[in-house]
Amino acid sequence: MTLSRIFAAGALALAIAGCSTPTPETYAKQSPSLDITRYFNGTLDAHGMFQDRSGEVIKRFVVVMRCQWNGDTGVLDEDFVYSDGTRQKRVWTLTKTGPGTFTATAADVVGTARGTVSGNALRWQYVLALPVDGKVINMDMDDWMFLIDDKVMLNRTAMSKFGVNLGSVTLSFSKRPATGAAPQ
Template identity: 90%
Template sequence: MKLSTIFAAGMLALSVAGCSTPTPETYAKQSPGLDITQYFNGTLDAHGMFQDRSGAVIKRFVVVMRCQWTGDTGVLDEDFVYSDGTRQKRVWTLTKTGQGSFTASAADVVGLARGTVSGNALRWQYVLALPVDGKVINMDMDDWMFLIDDKVMLNRTAMSKFGVNLGSVTLSFTKRQAPQ
C-alpha cells in the first residue's frame, strides 16, 4: 500500500511539472542573445499567417517594418499587406524599463504591452483591439519571439478571449542587410 501511494504521488508531481508554462527565463542560456534595440533597428521583412483554433489558415500577410531607437525608446513602423488585398499600419512605441524589460504601445493596443527578454527569447503580453465582422474584439495576445541568428527571428502568438484559444499568428522576421 505504501509503495502505491509513493508511486501515485510521483506520477502527480510529474503531471504537474509537465503542465508548467515556460517563462522567458527558461531561455536565459540560449544563444544568440537577443538585444531588441539591435535587432529591431533598421528595416525588417516579415511573412506570416493567422490560423483559427482548428488550425485552418484564415489569412496570410507580409509586413515591412522600419525600426529605430533613440536612447531607451524605439519606434517600430509596420505596414501590413494581407492576402485579400487589405492593408494595415501599426506603429509601436517601445520603452526600455529595466534590464530585459520593456513596455510598448500602439493605437490598437489596449493599455500597455509588457515584454521580457531573456537569452534568445522575447515574450510580449497585451490586449489587441481587433476588428472582426464589423465589431471590435479585445483579444489577449501571448506573443513569443525567438532569435535564430543575427538576421532571422521566429514569432508565435496565441490569441484568446476569456481564456479560450481563438487562434494563433506565426511570423518569420528577416532583417535586411544594412547598405555598405
C-alpha cells in the first residue's frame, strides 16, 4: 500500500468517526433533567483519577466544591488534593447565556469555556493551561457530565493536544445534603 493510500484511508476513517460523535442533544430525552444552577449549588465532593493514553492511572484526587449562584452567574470554588499530596485550587465563574448554554472562565483556562446542557448531559469544551514537568501545556479538554440522580453525577474528560489523545479524567460527584454534613 502506498503512503498516499494510507493517508487517504486514515482521512476516511477520521471522517466516518466524526459523523458518529454524540452531541448533548443526543441526551435530550434522558432523565433526570440536569439544571446546573440546582445541581451545582451547595457543597459537592468529587473523587477522580487521571489516566494516561495507555490507561495507566497516573494520579488520583479528591475535590471539595463550594458552589453558589446569583441570578445567571455561578461560582464553583474547587479545592483539589492529589494522591501525591499536592494541592490545587480552581475557581470557575459560569454565566448562563441562553436556554441550555453557558460560558465559563477560570484562572488556568485559556480563553472561555463553552457549555451545553441537554437532558441529563452537560458538555463543555475548553483549553486548560496544565503544568507538566516545569512547563505549561495548553491542553484541549472535552468534558462530559451525566446526572445519575439528584445527588450523583459522573464525569469523563478527554484530554488532547493537536487532536492526539493524551489521557482522560474520570470523576464522580456527590452532592452533600443541604445541612452541609459529609455524605455517609
